[in-house]
């Protein structure tokens with residue numbers, strides 16, 4: 001019998017060449033990997049065997065990047081699956097395109113992740129160019145049309161005279177030829193999204209046109225300090241992209257800029273390292289903090305004018321080994337009031353929420369979920385719905401986050417002794433119909449809520465629990481008598497925010513069996529439907545997502561559930577009863593229905609919704625979530 005060839009791995013060879021493991025260790029690890037029943041990545045096997053640690057291994061892969069194939073690198077780092085790579089390779093063969101492009105097309109990763117990794121593989125920075133980033137001196141005597149034809153743009157020149165040029169493709173030989181024609185002898189490449197390069201060039205052309213028209217004044221603007229422009233660009237685009245934070249982080253060989261958007265850190269761009277001191281000084285001047293202090297952490301505030309809007313920014317400067325790291329938090333004063341039908345509830349659920357919860361004159365309504373799950377938005381739109389002349393609504397909030405005309409709102413202030421405890425004592429004496437308590441945080445608040453409901457009031461509050469049943473159990477844990485809970489609580493709503501697929505780059509894709517299984521579905525069920533995924537574009541910072549949508553679990557208590565509370569049944573039993581007798585739809589099921597409708601992805605559902613037993617068959621989920 002012929003002996004099977006010894007297994008080989010390009011990644012493994014790279015790690016041996018980098019000296020993080022020995023050839024003997026690699027041989028053993030590959031043998032172990034072959035014997036495993038569940039497939040495992042080589043890096044994991046090496047870590048499990050104790051031959052090296054994950055960081056050393058992934059760093060070695062990154063260092064040897066240019067010698068490795070992109071697909072192998074992505075698989076080894078766990079960014080894509082072998083399954084996805086095989087699909088992409090088939091597409092590549094059929095259509096004669098590059099493997100990276102094929103991976104994006106089959107939906108294995110988005111364009112930004114691809115570009116970041118290609119840049120990584122070649123050891124060059126990733127730069128998303130914009131007009132304000134560009135050193136205009138570099139464009140003197142250069143035709144923008146020529147740059148447009150060749151898809152590249154020079155952005156900056158460092159002190160040694162080396163020019164950084166952002167290209168859309170590192171492997172086009174024509175690009176190097178074109179750059180040589182411009183007589184940039186000393187230059188380095190950076191990789192950036194093609195549409196951002198083209199947009200920058202278009203902006204440059206428009207800018208040149210207005211400058212011709214307005215003459216000297218326009219010319220003066222061009223002379224404006226480029227650092228000021230760059231900082232304004234970073235802040236302005238963060239505001240436009242609805243980011244909550246800007247992170248400017250010095251690293252060994254570059255400055256990394258990331259935005260937090262919809263709760264997730266998004267890679268914005270790299271910047272040449274020599275820009276850091278200028279950037280930090282400019283930001284410090286804006287925040288009026290000491291610009292000559294470089295050894296201590298500092299904090300400050302900036303009042304930034306964006307168009308005609310005043311935006312509050314909070315600055316934190318943190319001293320790191322590579323220089324000062326800045327984080328700017330963007331404080332959003334303009335939280336918009338959302339109407340009930342904009343919340344993201346399905347029509348069936350919304351009708352139920354109105355008829356069986358909001359329209360009832362008395363009882364306790366609890367909205368629950370972790371911080372940042374959108375509870376406050378749901379609370380405010382519920383109050384707004386009840387807000388009419390014939391009804392007195394009073395609140396005790398810590399603090400008031402949004403003011404609504406026609407309701408009496410009170411903010412806590414511990415410093416002057418306006419505490420939650422004494423506010424609660426006073427609130428009922430104000431003769432309200434509806435009481436809103438910002439949050440139930442202890443037994444005392446819970447008791448006030450229940451007492452008020454017993455005396456004929458409607459009470460709204462929020463809670464910090466994983467799901468609706470958890471909310472009920474928390475009350476029981478607080479030693480509230482079960483008969484009081486079952487006779488006052490009418491509904492518990494749990495929620496999470498999932499990222500929405502960007503409508504500008506949403507494209508059809510077929511999910512892998514693994515994704516369907518992870519959320520509790522069978523591949524046979526999933527095959528019947530069409531799915532969407534964002535490819536990544538300039539509108540969504542190349543993440544494929546833009547904005548968020550809430551998923552809900554609406555529990556309206558019926559006699560069966562109340563009885564189960566009286567009997568202090570387990571969470572599992574109460575949930576089963578709620579599903580069977582009240583038609584409770586879990587957040588995961590609501591999320592799945594939103595995936596089917598092309599609003600979000602399985603990834604988001606898996607990341608943000610709690611795992612619950614027994615997902616119903618997909619057809620049934622879709623019917624329930626209509």
Ligand SMILES: [Zn+2]
Nearest residue numbers: 502505537540
């Ligand atoms: Zn997009």
